[in-house]
Amino acid sequence: MSKTQDYIVERLGIGEVLAHARNKTVPKHEYSFWYYWGGISLFCFLVQLVSGILLLLYYRPGPEAYDSVRQITYETHFGWLIRSVHNWSASLFLASVFIHMFSVFFMKAYRSPREFGWFTGLGLLGIGMLFGFSGYLLPMDTLAYFATKVGLDIPSSIPIVGPPIANLIRGGLEVGEFTVQRFFTLHAVILPLLFLPLLGLHLWLVQKHGNAVPPGEETKPVAERKSIPFFPNFVAKDLAMWLITLNVIALLAALFPWQLGEMSDPLGSAPVGIHPEWYFMSQFQTLKVFGKLFPGYAGEALGMTLFTVGIALWALIPFYDIRGAASSRAKKATYFGIAVITFTIVMTVWGYLSV
Amino acid sequence: MSKKETAAAAGTTADEFEDEEAREFSRRGFLKIAVGGAGVAYAGAIGYPIYRYLSTPVEKSAELAAVKEVVLPNADKLLKGSALMFKFGVRPSLLIHHADDSWIALSAVCTHMGCTVAFNPATAQIECHCHGGKYDAKTGENISGPPPKPLKKFDITVGQGSVTVRRA
Numbered sequence: 003m004s005k006t007q008d009y010i011v012e013r014l015g016i017g018e019v020l021a022h023a024r025n026k027t028v029p030k031h032e033y034s035f036w037y038y039w040g041g042i043s044l045f046c047f048l049v050q051l052v053s054g055i056l057l058l059l060y061y062r063p064g065p066e067a068y069d070s071v072r073q074i075t076y077e078t079h080f081g082w083l084i085r086s087v088h089n090w091s092a093s094l095f096l097a098s099v100f101i102h103m104f105s106v107f108f109m110k111a112y113r114s115p116r117e118f119g120w121f122t123g124l125g126l127l128g129i130g131m132l133f134g135f136s137g138y139l140l141p142m143d144t145l146a147y148f149a150t151k152v153g154l155d156i157p158s159s160i161p162i163v164g165p166p167i168a169n170l171i172r173g174g175l176e177v178g179e180f181t182v183q184r185f186f187t188l189h190a191v192i193l194p195l196l197f198l199p200l201l202g203l204h205l206w207l208v209q210k211h212g213n214a215v216p217p218g219e220e221t222k223p224v225a226e227r228k229s230i231p232f233f234p235n236f237v238a239k240d241l242a243m244w245l246i247t248l249n250v251i252a253l254l255a256a257l258f259p260w261q262l263g264e265m266s267d268p269l270g271s272a273p274v275g276i277h278p279e280w281y282f283m284s285q286f287q288t289l290k291v292f293g294k295l296f297p298g299y300a301g302e303a304l305g306m307t308l309f310t311v312g313i314a315l316w317a318l319i320p321f322y323d324i325r326g327a328a329s330s331r332a333k334k335a336t337y338f339g340i341a342v343i344t345f346t347i348v349m350t351v352w353g354y355l356s357v
Numbered sequence: 358m359s360k361k362e363t364a365a366a367a368g369t370t371a372d373e374f375e376d377e378e379a380r381e382f383s384r385r386g387f388l389k390i391a392v393g394g395a396g397v398a399y400a401g402a403i404g405y406p407i408y409r410y411l412s413t414p415v416e417k418s419a420e421l422a423a424v425k426e427v428v429l430p431n432a433d434k435l436l437k438g439s440a441l442m443f444k445f446g447v448r449p450s451l452l453i454h455h456a457d458d459s460w461i462a463l464s465a466v467c468t469h470m471g472c473t474v475a476f477n478p479a480t481a482q483i484e485c486h487c488h489g490g491k492y493d494a495k496t497g498e499n500i501s502g503p504p505p506k507p508l509k510k511f512d513i514t515v516g517q518g519s520v521t522v523r524r525a
Contacts, residue, residue, distance in 0.1 A: 056410060078413045080406035252402075 026232035029215045036105035037213055038243045039098050045244040046095035047201070049251060050133075053088040054190070061140065063186035065179045068265045071141040075262050086255035092134055094251060096281045099127050107339045110323060110332065111214035117320040119211065122204040124317055129197045134281060136189040142182055147266030148276055150177050150185070159302050176268060217332070277357045284346045285309065287353030316342065422446040425524050432520035440476035445511065445522060449473045451483070452513070452520060453494055462522045463497045464509035474508070483508065 011017055028037060060078060062070040074081035103123060106112060112120035139150040154177070158168040173180030219227060230236055278286050288308070293301035315338070323335035424446045435441050435454040442465065443450055449465040453476055463483070465473050472487035476494060483492040490502035497508035512523040 056407065059411070079409035079416075081410060081413075083406050084410055248399075 023233035027229035028213055028232050028236040030228040030230050031219045033216055039102035041240045042098040042243055042247050043102055045247050046091050049091040053084050056084045057088060063183045067182045068142040071262055082259050083255060086259040087251055089260045090254040091251050096130055099130055104343060109216040112320040113325045116211050116214055119207045120320055122200055125200050129193055133193050136185040139185045141262055142266050143263035144266050145263050147177055148272045149278055275357045283353040284349035287349045418447055427522045429520045433515050438478050460513055460515055462511040462513045468506040469504045
């Protein structure tokens with residue numbers, strides 16, 4: 003090692019970090035593949051950060067929002083690519099977070115001492131979906147306009163406090179330039195400020211507790227369990243996954259660039275076959291089905307209650323499926339997970355078939 | 358290359374492949390170049406679009422700056438002893454109608470540190486308020502203070518109903 007390297011390594015304490023990384027191992031078993039999805043989510047988030055900062059250089063919230071996105075998409079060199087990368091990477095981020103969440107669920111990695119990894123992860127997913135919802139309005143084309151109009155109808159349906167809350171979020175009684183300004187502030191300032199520290203905590207907890215192993219692996223004696231060094235072996239594989247993800251994003255963005263619809267018209271009616279992004283599709287379809295089964299307010303209220311209860315049960319699973327509790331609880335938790343994933347997939351597919 | 362040298366070069370290559378350690382080294386060398394090359398290709402594929410994306414307004418501004426001629430409508434009615442600020446492309450510029458009925462068009466960008474200069478009708482001088490530079494308003498010559506060079510002069514034609522300013 004050169005003198006300059008020594009100089010820097012000593013002063014920054016890189017030695018300690020490397021020593022920690024060298025001692026760290028990652029379990030190796032038949033489900034090890036699922037360990038990559040947290041890293042893939044992180045990579046997508048980094049892509050969002052970089053492409054989002056680039057979009058900030060030209061995007062203008064407020065009355066000029068549509069025109070500035072038109073300029074980015076059709077006039078600025080490679081603006082279409084940056085915007086398209088931002089949109090595709092948003093979808094891939096949520097997709098990989100969902101995969102990460104379900105793999106954590108079925109490996110029962112939320113069990114002690116990793117409960118807070120589960121809670122912070124759910125928090126990150128929630129903020130991620132708010133990122134998606136708020137970012138969707140920013141181009142102010144017809145689709146963006148109606149997605150927000152419908153989306154804000156959900157908080158308005160909460161009795162008494164709902165409408166004033168929705169009006170505050172909207173900045174008025176109708177979606178307009180103030181809504182864009184507010185959503186922009188949410189998307190580019192408030193949500194990142196909430197997301198980044200929570201992400202820091204989530205990553206720290208992974209360092210602190212290490213990777214969980216699935217229950218089948220846990221029953222094996224320690225001597226029989228296999229592992230690989232975190233550095234450089236796992237990091238190299240992780241980076242390979244990042245490279246694949248980068249290529250997938252680049253291909254999707256280049257082959258299927260996002261277009262900009264007509265400018266939103268407050269007097270125009272909703273286009274035929276309008277539907278939300280895939281990650282809101284199952285909720286959208288559920289509300290639609292409930293609305294048909296129970297006409298009037300009852301349907302929406304019932305749908306919202308179902309979601310609230312479902313999400314609460316999902317979040318509290320670490321307190322039910324405790325390590326060492328009766329094995330029937332572990333089984334019930336797994337069935338619950340299968341039910342949730344089946345419901346989500348069926349509703350999403352049904353939603354796409356009925357638009 | 359002489360025959361002897363060719364033989365020698367061929368010899369080294371053969372030796373390299375016989376020697377296991379050297380072969381390992383050449384494989385490692387190949388991998389280094391391949392990975393490095395791929396890294397450079399990725400950096401280029403990501404960096405080039407970002408560079409062009411960032412430079413879009415610079416290019417537009419450069420296009421605007423490349424104008425050869427600017428027509429100033431009604432500038433011929435400028436009163437004697439007064440001046441008019443206008444943009445030549447993207448740069449602020451100065452059209453002066455002197456008391457003796459002579460005309461001059463100059464760049465208004467101070468040659469010292471790029472501040473925008475002003476015509477002072479009282480002294481008939483051009484002054485820069487940033488660092489106190491002074492120019493002769495008849496010629497654009499730097500006469501006192503820090504400016505190292507005279508202001509850039511344009512060719513002008515005073516016509517009926519307009520003044521045309523051209524790059525000199």
